[in-house]
Amino acid sequence: MTVQNIDTALGEQQRLSDQQSATAGEKKPNSEHRWIWFVTGPTACGKTTIAKALAENLNLTYVEGDDYHPKANVEKMSRGEPLTDADRAGWLQALAEHETAKPPTSSSPHLVITCSALKRHYRDILRLGSEHAGDLRIRFIFLQAPEEVLMERAHNRRGHFAKENLVHSQFTILEMPDPRKPKEKGGEPDVVVVDVGEKEKGVEEVVREVVERVRGVMHLGRE
Numbered sequence: 062m063t064v065q066n067i068d069t070a071l072g073e074q075q076r077l078s079d080q081q082s083a084t085a086g087e088k089k090p091n092s093e094h095r096w097i098w099f100v101t102g103p104t105a106c107g108k109t110t111i112a113k114a115l116a117e118n119l120n121l122t123y124v125e126g127d128d129y130h131p132k133a134n135v136e137k138m139s140r141g142e143p144l145t146d147a148d149r150a151g152w153l154q155a156l157a158e159h160e161t162a163k164p165p166t167s168s169s170p171h172l173v174i175t176c177s178a179l180k181r182h183y184r185d186i187l188r189l190g191s192e193h194a195g196d197l198r199i200r201f202i203f204l205q206a207p208e209e210v211l212m213e214r215a216h217n218r219r220g221h222f223a224k225e226n227l228v229h230s231q232f233t234i235l236e237m238p239d240p241r242k243p244k245e246k247g248g249e250p251d252v253v254v255v256d257v258g259e260k261e262k263g264v265e266e267v268v269r270e271v272v273e274r275v276r277g278v279m280h281l282g283r284e
């Protein structure tokens with residue numbers, strides 16, 4: 062197979078996976094729905110960077126998930142101590158409530174929210190919004206990169222409470238979503254996985270890919 066053929070095959074595979082993501086769980090698309098996009102992945106994978114750019118490009122409302130942590134969580138993370146399930150419970154609940162709250166009127170009703178969402182169970186808490194407010198389409202973008210790459214990004218980042226000493230603990234509990242398998246087989250077809258680990262890719266290219274794939278899912282979901 063030539064490089065071009067591999068690219069075409071991968072593109073097709075991605076399109077099929079996004080198509081699945083567009084309609085995951087819905088029998089009939091509803092034109093009145095709101096989109097909620099969670100940008101997820103371990104610390105320093107680029108959630109804030111990519112979510113802001115995505116919101117700006119598609120004119121969606123950006124919400125920084127870290128702003129919903131209680132002070133004690135931020136202090137704990139600043140000391141390099143990993144959060145527990147109990148520490149994250151209230152935070153996940155706050156984000157789940159935020160997604161079902163009355164949509165903002167001053168800007169787009171569609172949200173892009175950052176949240177590490179490291180475990181399947183956490184993503185399921187966020188998915189519950191769809192049951193509580195029937196017009197929601199909750200989707201995830203998982204930014205995937207090797208641990209060493211995120212260690213380096215966290216090390217080089219300035220002015221953030223999360224340092225490189227949080228990275229390893231997050232990888233030990235990470236439950237990577239698999240969008241290719243159906244839900245009944247443990248898969249998560251409502252997740253768009255984007256590789257952000259390649260050095261030569263850079264932020265601009267990742268943003269371009271994310272915007273294109275989100276656009277694809279939202280468009281497919283409206284058909």
Ligand SMILES: Nc1ncnc2c1ncn2[C@@H]1O[C@H](COP(=O)(O)OP(=O)(O)OP(=O)(O)O)[C@@H](O)[C@H]1O
Binds near residue numbers: 107110223263264
């Ligand atoms: N695709 C990329 N390529 C190279 N550097 C990147 C990329 N995306 C983000 N970065 C850089 O990596 C660092 C981490 O990014 P960012 O703060 O957006 O991550 P985050 O996932 O929001 O982190 P946290 O969960 O700790 O808040 C930043 O310095 C950012 O500029």
Ligand SMILES: O=C(O)[C@H](O)[C@@H](O)[C@H](O)[C@H](O)CO
Binds near residue numbers: 104126179
């Ligand atoms: O433990 C977690 O789930 C993560 O630490 C997130 O809650 C943080 O917000 C992020 O990684 C740092 O910005």
